Structure formats: structure tokens, C-alpha cells
Amino acid sequence: MAQNQAKFGIIGLGRISQRFAKVLNTCDQALLWAVAAREQERADSFAKEYGAKRAYGNYLDLMNDPEIEIVYIGLTHNFHYEVVKQCLEHGKAVLCEKPMVLTKWEAEDLVACAEKNQVLLMEAMWTRCLPASLKTKEWLKAGAIGEVRYLDVQFSFHVEYDPEERLFNPALAGGALYDAGVYPLEYAYDVMGGFSENMHSMHTLTPNGLDSFDVITMQYGNGAIAHMVCGISLNTISDAYIYGENGHIIVRDFLRGKRCELYNDQNELLDFYEEEAEDGFIYQIRHAAELVKNQKLQSPYIPWQDSIACSELFERLMREWKLKE
Amino acid sequence: MAQNQAKFGIIGLGRISQRFAKVLNTCDQALLWAVAAREQERADSFAKEYGAKRAYGNYLDLMNDPEIEIVYIGLTHNFHYEVVKQCLEHGKAVLCEKPMVLTKWEAEDLVACAEKNQVLLMEAMWTRCLPASLKTKEWLKAGAIGEVRYLDVQFSFHVEYDPEERLFNPALAGGALYDAGVYPLEYAYDVMGGFSENMHSMHTLTPNGLDSFDVITMQYGNGAIAHMVCGISLNTISDAYIYGENGHIIVRDFLRGKRCELYNDQNELLDFYEEEAEDGFIYQIRHAAELVKNQKLQSPYIPWQDSIACSELFERLMREWKLKE
Structure with missing residues (x-):
């Protein structure tokens, strides 16, 4: 071996x-x-x-x-x-x-x-390598919920403001978007099959001017909407909700992806997948x-392509927020 | 009696x-x-x-x-x-x-x-007359979660498209906003203490041109964000999440408001309230x-004031969406 x-x-x-x-x-x-x-x-x-x-x-x-x-x-x-x-x-x-x-x-x-x-x-x-993530992708690919119409995914945790901390240090690329945002953004890229130019965002700032809580909404050509939230100022629930025309998938604590659930349009649980690994790494x-x-x-x-698209979106958002030139 | x-x-x-x-x-x-x-x-x-x-x-x-x-x-x-x-x-x-x-x-x-x-x-x-709603307001008023920073509230159900149905009839004021939207909008008005001019929305249309799924985001002067979703084209989860600086409140199925839960910033359940009425009416x-x-x-x-503000917001959204003059 x-x-x-x-x-x-x-x-x-x-x-x-x-x-x-x-x-x-x-x-x-x-x-x-x-x-x-x-x-x-x-x-x-x-x-x-x-x-x-x-x-x-x-x-x-x-x-x-x-x-x-x-x-x-x-x-x-x-x-x-x-x-x-x-x-x-x-x-x-x-x-x-x-x-x-x-x-x-x-x-x-x-x-x-x-x-x-x-x-x-x-x-x-x-x-993305977790079995529950692969199962989710498998369901999506098989059309288990039909075309995706709405994605709701958020990852926000709370760290007490401390300008000495890496997260709040501009020189170390602190802020919510880079540290927390990369998860929901790349999740959306994966599930929606890309990003859309039709995007709107709102954000709040740390006392020293880094983004602390960001809400990003995208609408795609077919009308589907992705709603992404990230933050370092609040602890939010991290379930991901993928709504399709015929049902939806909930990934409980999508970052760790311990359990994903498949529902039909009547909110009845059709299938679920759970994994047991101690550490998803x-x-x-x-x-x-x-x-x-x-x-x-x-x-x-x-x-x-996903890493390229995500870094491109970082740039766009930071420009829009006037946090970078 | x-x-x-x-x-x-x-x-x-x-x-x-x-x-x-x-x-x-x-x-x-x-x-x-x-x-x-x-x-x-x-x-x-x-x-x-x-x-x-x-x-x-x-x-x-x-x-x-x-x-x-x-x-x-x-x-x-x-x-x-x-x-x-x-x-x-x-x-x-x-x-x-x-x-x-x-x-x-x-x-x-x-x-x-x-x-x-x-x-x-x-x-x-x-x-709003439900005991769980009153309990939620009581918690908020007592500062149990501190200042509200993010509200996530959605109500969307799925009705098969049928132009003969009231919901899809423009003459009967069909569409998602009026029928489903009034709930999350007035909920946000209540929790956030008003609406904000700083608003962005996205929507999709029914085949006959009424709004079928709407995502509305508002940011307030203090940075707080409210995210409201309504629809008649998808069945979504209807839990309301109220995130404050020190914790959060989850109202399970906020329309029926059977149960509300109070959490601290570490996502530990501090308190909850459940009611038993057969019909909340x-x-x-x-x-x-x-x-x-x-x-x-x-x-x-x-x-x-809440009913006035909501109808004013209806007008603004319908104008923005070019669904009314």
C-alpha cells in the first residue's frame, strides 16, 4: 500500500x-x-x-x-x-x-x-468532495427536483471585532467575503451552473472598514434566483436550500454536509443521505x-473555472463596495 | 356572557x-x-x-x-x-x-x-395576534437578541398555473406579491420597525405576466438587512429568522407561528414558546x-400605519416591475 x-x-x-x-x-x-x-x-x-x-x-x-x-x-x-x-x-x-x-x-x-x-x-x-455534496449533485443531475428556481445559501459566523485579528486585518485580506463568502459563492456557482451578471449586493462594514456581512442576489436568464449570505458579524444557520420546480433539497449545515434531504413539491421527504466521517477533510x-x-x-x-469565476466575483464586489480599486 | x-x-x-x-x-x-x-x-x-x-x-x-x-x-x-x-x-x-x-x-x-x-x-x-408572535415581539422589545441585524422571512407556495384561477387573474389582483407577499412584507415592517427606501427586488413572471416569485432586500440606515421572499410558483420553507447582535429567534412556520425559539450567539436554545390552538384565527x-x-x-x-406602508410598497414594487403604471 x-x-x-x-x-x-x-x-x-x-x-x-x-x-x-x-x-x-x-x-x-x-x-x-x-x-x-x-x-x-x-x-x-x-x-x-x-x-x-x-x-x-x-x-x-x-x-x-x-x-x-x-x-x-x-x-x-x-x-x-x-x-x-x-x-x-x-x-x-x-x-x-x-x-x-x-x-x-x-x-x-x-x-x-x-x-x-x-x-x-x-x-x-x-x-464539494463530501458524499452528501456528491449525492446532492447526483439528485440535481438526475432532475429529482427539476430545474432549479431558487437557491438560498448562507454562511456567517461571529467573531468579536478585534483589529489585531487576521479576519479584521486588511493587509491579510480580512473581511467576510474572502473568508466566509467563498463557500456560498462557489456553492451557488456549482448548483446554478455559473454566476449571473444580473447581481445585486448589500453589505455592512467593520469599524475599520472591511465588509462584515454581505447579502448577494443573482438572477439568471431563466429567471432563477440565487441568494447568498456571508458574514463574520453574526452566527447564522448554515443550511442550504435548493428549490426546484418539482421539489427541493435541504443540505443541513452545508459546509459540513453531514446530511442532505430530498423533498417533493408537497414538502414530503423522499430520500436522504447521511455520512459518518469524523472530519470531512x-x-x-x-x-x-x-x-x-x-x-x-x-x-x-x-x-x-469555479476558482477563476469566484475570484472574478470577489473583484467585482470589492469594486462595487469601494473596498478596492 | x-x-x-x-x-x-x-x-x-x-x-x-x-x-x-x-x-x-x-x-x-x-x-x-x-x-x-x-x-x-x-x-x-x-x-x-x-x-x-x-x-x-x-x-x-x-x-x-x-x-x-x-x-x-x-x-x-x-x-x-x-x-x-x-x-x-x-x-x-x-x-x-x-x-x-x-x-x-x-x-x-x-x-x-x-x-x-x-x-x-x-x-x-x-x-400578529398569535401568542408566539407576541412572545417574539416581547423578546425583541426586551433586547433578548440585541439590535436586529438581519431578517430572513419567506412565504411561497406552489399553485399550478391556471389562468382561470383567481391567483393568476390580473382583474382579481392576482400574483405573488398581493397574496403571499403581504405576509413577509408586513412581518418585516413589524420586526424592523419600518421599511427602507434602500431596496432591491428581483421577480419572475407567470406565463400571463403576473409576478410569480419575488425576492426583496432592504438595507436600513444602521446597516441592518431584511430579506423577504414570496411566491406562488414554489413551495418554500416558511420559518422566519431574526438575527440580532447577541442571538437569534426562529419562528417555525411563521405564518402559523406555532413555535418560536430564542437562541444565544452560540446557537444554544435559551427559551421557546409553543401554543396549542387548533386554528390560529x-x-x-x-x-x-x-x-x-x-x-x-x-x-x-x-x-x-403598517397597512398603509405595505400598500405603498406594493405600488412601488409594481411600478418597478412595470406591472402597473
Whole structure:
């Protein structure tokens, strides 16, 4: 089995990478080979805790490790573009935390770079790899609820305002849209089959002028409407509702996607799907490992186009809100 | 007890009036005195079934019945203005089905008429009289969730398109906004303490050009956002979510308001309220009967201003959608 394991490196050793490493160690198809931080000590400590074979005090050394097949980027998103690009240029496959980047140009440049170097590039939109998400897509594709007419999806959590915190730091690309918004936006892109130009948004601001709660509505050519909410100032329910002409699907806590339910037009439950994994990261890790082993360039669950479209929408919204030029 | 009962008349003897009469007959404070339809036979049959003392073959005879203290108007809304006005001019208190009227001018004219004749005028927004609705208001007033930041309220049901049906008949003021929209709109007016000029809407059309599904978003001066959905083309969940800075309230099936729940910011259930009435109309009937007996002109739960503001919003939306001049 061991020789079929994809050898992972991890760059950026914060909280999300701890979770990633922990789950990776439960995945038969993956092996935690090396980790890298800007300080050797931090890398050593992380490597020891999670059993990585190598610990590097700088990112380049990890990229130059010939054993590594795929690098997971757990850095804050303001550093993604630069580091992902370097990895790709070193011939490493990349699984990059969401949001992958913040501008369309950066997204397209990374995609071009992945193509040029013939390596996998995948945004870590792990929720799309969950069995419940795949079941939802399967229902939609089979026409179980007919044409989608209305999507209602929101992800908003509450963090006390603290200008020292990353989320409220403009230099670290803080704000609700990037951190929380990427989930409902890419969810809508996936379910609705794209974004619409016919869009309207409202937002509120943190005391230091970042977006804190955003409501985005899109209407498509066929009249269908998508309603997306994200925030860092309120705890909202995170169920996703997909209403079709013949019924609807509710994904309970769509981010974790533990359970999805299929209803007919009379609100009668027709079918449901529940999964049992302790941590949903496992599906993403397994999926990425398989893609690497099969020398795929992109994930069928998280196509490049979706990451490009999302970063383009970020730009449009930030311009509309006058939060960026 | 009998002499303290408010004597009701009913004008318009369709489905909603059947339900009203049935519930009225279970209410100690109210007595079904007379009913009126345009045909004597229909009135006779209704009176017999629900035990009304008098049956009139035209509305004026009912208005001239000196025993009647309050008239319930169960006609389709296109007839409301004219008949309500006549009732008020005959010195009768009026409980009028929703929406009371479709234009601001009509609403203001009826209010002036009620004031001039010193009689009760009340829109039958019965949901506001439910104990769970009153409990919700009590929580809000006591600051249980702090300042309201986001309201998410929707009421949409699905009726197969049929141009012969009232809902799809422009002459009978069909469409989603009037029939379904009045609920979330007045709900938002109540919870948010008004409407905002800063509004955006999207809508879809029935094959014959009436609005079939509407999404309306408002942002208030303090940044708070209200999201209202109504429709006659889809069955949606009808829970209302009121998010405040310190927690939220969920009203399950807000139209019927059987249960409301109070949560803190960590989504922990702090309190809930459930009621048991078989049909929620009972609270409205009891309330209207008390108001009449106490010679009140308007209901504290459903103030005139709310009906005026809602009809004004109808006009604005219909103009924006180019469905009315």
C-alpha cells in the first residue's frame, strides 16, 4: 500500500494545517512527508507532533524535496498566489486553501502555470468532495427536483471585532467575503451552473472598514434566483436550500454536509443521505491523492473555472463596495 | 356572557370565510350574527351551515342591520376598498382580509373614513395576534437578541398555473406579491420597525405576466438587512429568522407561528414558546371582539400605519416591475 500513497508536503503550519495533518494521518492513500514554516523550530515541532519525515525552515526547501508529490497550502490567502506559483514551477501538485486567490488575473495565471508544468492545481473546497455534496449533485443531475428556481445559501459566523485579528486585518485580506463568502459563492456557482451578471449586493462594514456581512442576489436568464449570505458579524444557520420546480433539497449545515434531504413539491421527504466521517477533510485528501496518482491536472469536483469565476466575483464586489480599486 | 359577545357579520362567503366562521363559533367573545353574499341562496346555505341568525342576499342589507357591530370582509382583495368604505360609512367596525388594499391612497382613505366615523378598522393580519408572535415581539422589545441585524422571512407556495384561477387573474389582483407577499412584507415592517427606501427586488413572471416569485432586500440606515421572499410558483420553507447582535429567534412556520425559539450567539436554545390552538384565527377574532367592545379604532398589533406602508410598497414594487403604471 505504502508505495501507492501520495506524499504530501504542508506549507504554512497554522490551525487549518493542524487539522489537515491530523486527518491526513488517517488516510491510507496519503503520507505526510514534509512540512515547512518560516521558522525551523515551528516546522520541527509540527513535524514531531504529526509524524512528518522532514521539517523545513523555509518553503523553497520543501519545494525542492524530490519525494514530495503534492503540497497543501495552509497559509493565509494573501500569500497564496506567490507560494502556489512557486510550487507549480517546481513541478509540485498543489492543493490550496480557499479562497485560492483574490483576483481573476491571479487565478488565470496559476491555472496557466499548472497547465504549463502539467501538475494538479486544486482549490481546497473540501465540502464539494463530501458524499452528501456528491449525492446532492447526483439528485440535481438526475432532475429529482427539476430545474432549479431558487437557491438560498448562507454562511456567517461571529467573531468579536478585534483589529489585531487576521479576519479584521486588511493587509491579510480580512473581511467576510474572502473568508466566509467563498463557500456560498462557489456553492451557488456549482448548483446554478455559473454566476449571473444580473447581481445585486448589500453589505455592512467593520469599524475599520472591511465588509462584515454581505447579502448577494443573482438572477439568471431563466429567471432563477440565487441568494447568498456571508458574514463574520453574526452566527447564522448554515443550511442550504435548493428549490426546484418539482421539489427541493435541504443540505443541513452545508459546509459540513453531514446530511442532505430530498423533498417533493408537497414538502414530503423522499430520500436522504447521511455520512459518518469524523472530519470531512478525509474525502478531499483521498480525492487529491487519487488525482495526483492519476496525473490529473484538475479536480472534476472543483474545476479551475469555479476558482477563476469566484475570484472574478470577489473583484467585482470589492469594486462595487469601494473596498478596492 | 352572551351580552358581551361582539356581533359579527361576514361579507364574502368563500373558503376563507368558512374557516373564519367555523373558528368564530368556538370563540366565547364573538357571535356570528349575519352573513351576506351577492346571491340569497348562497347566504342562506352559509348561514344554515354556520348558525348565523340572518342571511342577506346583498351587502348593504347586512351593513344596515343595526345589531351588527363588526363586519369581517372575506372578499377577494380587489373588492376590499369599496366594501370596507361602505361598511365604515355605515358605522360598522371592519376586520378586512389581507391585503387590505393595493394602493397607499386607498389605505389612507379608509383610515380617514374609520377616524371620521369613529369605528375600528383592522387588517386581518391574524398571524400578529398569535401568542408566539407576541412572545417574539416581547423578546425583541426586551433586547433578548440585541439590535436586529438581519431578517430572513419567506412565504411561497406552489399553485399550478391556471389562468382561470383567481391567483393568476390580473382583474382579481392576482400574483405573488398581493397574496403571499403581504405576509413577509408586513412581518418585516413589524420586526424592523419600518421599511427602507434602500431596496432591491428581483421577480419572475407567470406565463400571463403576473409576478410569480419575488425576492426583496432592504438595507436600513444602521446597516441592518431584511430579506423577504414570496411566491406562488414554489413551495418554500416558511420559518422566519431574526438575527440580532447577541442571538437569534426562529419562528417555525411563521405564518402559523406555532413555535418560536430564542437562541444565544452560540446557537444554544435559551427559551421557546409553543401554543396549542387548533386554528390560529381564534386569537384574531378574540382580539377584534375586545377592540370593538372597548370602542378602539385600531389594533395595537396591526396598526393602520403598517397597512398603509405595505400598500405603498406594493405600488412601488409594481411600478418597478412595470406591472402597473
